[in-house]
Amino acid sequence: MVRSIEVDLKDAQHVKKELLEKQEINLEYRPIKENGKIYFPVTESYSGETTEKDLQESIRPKVLSFKEALEPILTPQELEIVKTAYDVAGNIAIIEVPLELQSKEKGIGEALLSTNPLIKTVLRKDSGHDGVFRTQDMKYLAGEETKVATYKENNCTLTFNVEEVYFSVRLSTERKRISDQVQEGENILVMFSGAAPYPCVLAKNTLAEHIVGVEINPQGHEFGLLNVKKNKLQNVELHCGDVREVVPTISWTYDRIIMPLPKTAEEFLDVALPVANKGCTIHLYGFYHEEEFDKAVAEIDKYCKAANRNYEIKEIVKCGQQSPRTYRICVDFVVN
Ligand SMILES: C[S@@+](CC[C@H](N)C(=O)[O-])C[C@H]1O[C@@H](n2cnc3c(N)ncnc32)[C@H](O)[C@@H]1O
Known part of the structure; x- marks a missing residue:
């Protein structure tokens, strides 16, 4: 049995998008439809109400984690120091790349793109939050070339340039x-x-x-x-x-x-x-x-x-x- 949430079909698209953005969807299984409802499998970090569903029939071919997608391009020593945590704002993922790995940063960006269909752009933090405006330089690495994110939270749609x-x-x-x-x-x-x-x-x-x-x-x-x-x-x-x-x-x-x-x-x-x-x-x-x-x-x-x-x-x-x-x-x- 797999932890899942029950959603009305009409809400399926936006719930799926939100789960993907928060990295709370369990990508090992496909969602299933039953009696006008859709059941999304969720990860342990999902804190809302859940139900147990038998999803054995809908196991997906394995989706690579970010770390697994990096294995072909990084050495074992490099895999030890690479940072696999990242922030997502809408379709933009923001990662940190240690100095020692910056010669491979484009490949690291491409690897991340391949693991999550919602990520369309990968940027790298290029400074801390600086100055009166508390802004952060961002370097473009992979995907669509943009720094403007549109993301949803608390029933609002918010648009902003992640660098400005x-x-x-x-x-x-x-x-x-x-x-x-x-x-x-x-x-x-x-x-x-x-x-x-x-x-x-x-x-x-x-x-x-x-x-x-x-x-x-x-x-x-x-x-x-x-x-x-x-x-x-x-x-x-x-x-x-x-x-x-x-x-x-x-x-x-x-x-x-x-x-x-x-x-x-x-x-x-x-x-x-x-x-x-x-x-x-x-x-x-x-x-x-x-x-x-x-x-x-x-x-x-x-x-x-x-x-x-x-x-x-x-x-x-x-x-x-x-x-x-x-x-x-x-x-x-x-x-x-
Ligand atoms: C930590 S950010 C918070 C921004 C926003 N409230 C949020 O949560 O995303 C602080 C903001 O304060 C602005 N700021 C700094 N000093 C200010 C001042 N004296 N008067 C007005 N805004 C100021 C910066 O430009 C920055 O956008």
Whole structure:
């Protein structure tokens, strides 16, 4: 018996695409149709509700894993150091290639293309997240030559250039976590809004009244406007500029403020607090070693005291890992 999910036939295409994107479809078996339903076999990492299905009749000829597809082109020593984990944004896969293997990087890109029909382009990370815009250089390796990805998350379609704009598909669960907290009628400020994933996800999935996003990177802002339009969202207002200059000029005050700039977000608490309504929830992101989460709280304490605001820490959530024992955390706190 194989772990599977039952899906209405009309939803088959988009469910299959989502499972492939999240690498949650078990490619060892073909899906089967029964009584107007289709059953997709899923991997262990799938966390939703599943049912057990007998799929013995639909075992596929074996699909090569990325590592297996690399065996013909890399030596055993090279196979030891190659990185087989990768991110997928829509049809674009983004891989890391160690310096020692860069002479073979085109072949590595081709090998990845051959393992997943949804991957049409392979790019290689060519830098860390740099500069004020937190963007990352990308080198084209294989497939269709593009750096513009269109991908789906949390009922939204989001388009962005993976090199010109910061974007992390890994934060989709975190966006869902915030979206689940939003109450009807809230006014929300998303500082550092990038290509507007938070504004779009919140507008699409909640009954928030109004959502303001502010982004300093003009290209990020342009993709944000495109995403708001594509998702037909009426209650999102995006501004291009530095939050320090722009936020004080907007007449709204907020019930929730999201601050997703993990390197330096706390330095903008003096901009956030004056526009936070009584009872406003602030989501402040930061990178902290697991033994130093209290440093984030100390920053909040410092800025709230300076602004003469009381605060209550609600939760500290790990929402990503930067390096061993150092996490991307979100501190959720309420200001009065
Ligand atoms: C880590 S990214 C997050 C982007 C987006 N919220 C997301 O989750 O994909 C931080 C963003 O903040 C923007 N940024 C940095 N400093 C800023 C500032 N002073 N005012 C407005 N945006 C800023 C960067 O250009 C970048 O797009």
